[in-house]
Amino acid sequence: MHMRIAALAACLAAFLACAPAMAADRLTLDDAIRRVEQAHPDLRLVGAKRDVLAAGLDQASLRPPLVLGASVENVMGTGDRRFLDSAEATVTLASVFERGGKLEARRTLAQSRIDALAVDREAKRLDLLAEVARRYLAVVAAQRQRDVAVQDIAQRRRTVAGARHRFTAGASPQSVVFAAEAALSRAELERARAQQRERSARQHLAALWGERDPQFAVASGNPYALPALEAFSALSAWLDRTPEIVQFTGERRIREARLQLARSQATPDWSWEVGARHFREGNDVGVLASISIPLGSRSRAQPEIRAAEAELAMLEIERESRDLSLYSTLADAHGRYLSAQLEVRLLGREVIPKLGQAENAAERAYRAGAISYLEWAQLQSERTIARKQQLEAALEAQRALIEIQRLTGQPFVEGAATNEQGEDQ
Template sequence: MAFSRTHRPSLLAAALFAAACAVASAQPAHPPSPDSGNPGNAQSGILATVATPASLPMSLPISLPVAWQKAVAANPGLQAARFGAAAAEGAVMQAKARPNPELAYSQEDTRRSTRSSTLQVNQLIELGGKREARMRLAQSEASGARLEASHALVTLRFEVHNRFSELQMAEERLRYAEQIHELATRTLDSAEKRVAAGKVPPLEASRASVARANAALEQSQALSAVVTARQQLASLWNGSAAEVGATVSDEDEAAAPPDMETMERQLEQSPALLQAGNALDQARASSELERAKRIQDPTVSLGVKRAEEVGRNQVVLGVSIPLPLFDSNAGNQLQALRRADQAEQLLQERRLQLRAQLFTARQTLVNSRQQATLLGSDVLPLAQSAYDIALRGFSLGKFNFLDVLDAQRSLFDARRQWIEQRMAARRAQAEIEQLLGTSALP
């Protein structure tokens, strides 16, 4: 279970409750400041290999709407999808065009006195609704391109929301790591004072040094995660991490998701399902076009023939029509019909997949919010209280340092789980918005 490791702070707090009364009756001492002037400390060799995290570059704060505006204005993938939609309009225009007439010239004989020359215009006449079927197919393809652009916009919105949330969590992890490093420094200072007073063996200071070194490593990793998250967000508009500052956002949680029945109704208008439906429309339009091609198109001719031998002009009328003896377009018709059947089944499959993804995302959102609430309201306060009691009791000689380390580890784990559950909830919320094509973004 997700909370199996969180029972330890509660048990530890209960075990130390009796001792806390005695500790509280004692004269409380203010937390000592870190002792940086003793080069002979036990932690000097350990911390020598832990670099102090560099400060983050100073940049203007960034909010979710600002990040969204930047991404919409400069994201290459979105711009490419929009150009694709514009290009599809040219296909619609071309589908409306009728066949061009043909100008033909022929000559019989080469001698001037006996030759005859013919000049005529040939025009193909489309029958069977081929032009209308071709226009419907082009319009369906144009609709597909517009839906592709809409889907690209929804996907970009999901990426902006997700990466902005990841940056927020990385910043929170950094703040937490700084607090942990400060707590570890206080613990080390307390251990050194007790070692100097001869109340505990030097091993206690060594353990505290290891704990502080681990806290410094955690702080360095958290700083690196913030820089990486900033670069990931800025890459959506081809920017750099240097132009992304601290996130600015309200801390209000999004409203609870609606029930599955309501979400399934909304799913019918989602970009992904509309795309699958448009693919079916394209397949059917293609089938109609291939069926219209069964009817052969005649070519009519009108011209004039000059016969030098008789010395006069003659009107030439003609008509030609292909004979479907060898090619009746049966193969293309069969292929188009089966493509339509395939698109219909793919639409059903896509609907089932989206429903399953929507159900999973909703369950993840509900569960993660519940766990984050429980961790924030119950587990974290108990873990913090247990750690404070253990540290104060250690300073007064009531507990050994293993109790402090145990309480510290429980506090670290509880805080990390709290951040992870909040991140999972935000990711699930963004996934639901992507599946439904909705968002709180402007």
């Protein structure tokens, strides 16, 4: 299990593989994961639960206690029984002799709960690891959105310069200059929004390990690096080994232990007592012993046995339901990944380069007076929209990849990651 978690942690950082080396003060995805593992209360809570369950195991291992008793009879009466003349003092030692394997059944139930806790911790750790990756990706997404805005600003500034040049030469009205400046302002607004989203995303990421005023900078990753996946049939085969399904094995042991404990209640326990009685008259001593066996234990245990059997049978239905849910989620994530991966590839190889060529040609034509400002501005807008579309598709693919890795606990990388940025190289 730990090897699978480590493999998943390495793969969740896949989109950082193509990033340049960063300064030591830059927070990487691995750094974020380590901070969460050390500080997140959900993981510390598992340790506290283990202490509670360990105490429960110690308690379950205790045998019925010995009971020391004492009684005095025939005192403070009348006639011959005045004062202590006919007193009878009795000292007893009593306990319960457990039968039917109750002690072992209690131990098994307590131990099975402790064993299931380890799988539960790994499941929580896997979920947290995926959440770290999602929040880290949100920071990287804001950085890339800011980069797209910066590229758009550079385009718009060229438009403003060209519009002013044409206006100064008397080849176009001043309204064209105002329209170009307004488009530049919108691009600068989009950059400011992306910067604010990055700050919010960093705060959201830092909240996972309890940092309230994050000062770190996040190492910029490459969301366009999309690895190849194995076939869906191979991915779905790993679902049986995911912690969400493995947990049912531990739960089965717990419910089987409950059933065994319920069945043990059908065997009655024997209550025994031994002691000595002192008779004041004659100063005699007698030994006493008793044993008592409750009747009807088998019939009284039947409702609890039936309930335990029903819970055990219901577990298989619950497992089947969870398996169907995981399979459906995996199928959806796999489809979204492939669709987004295809979109990133086509936009990067076909659409964005051609729009870049068209925009450059339009700029030359505009400066030569062959086309209007609107035609040039329209091509700039389309190029920016295509970049945003490709970035959103890449982010969607990364989110789907994180979900696939969370469900399966496997990297599933067949070949080198693709780099379909679609930007002018």
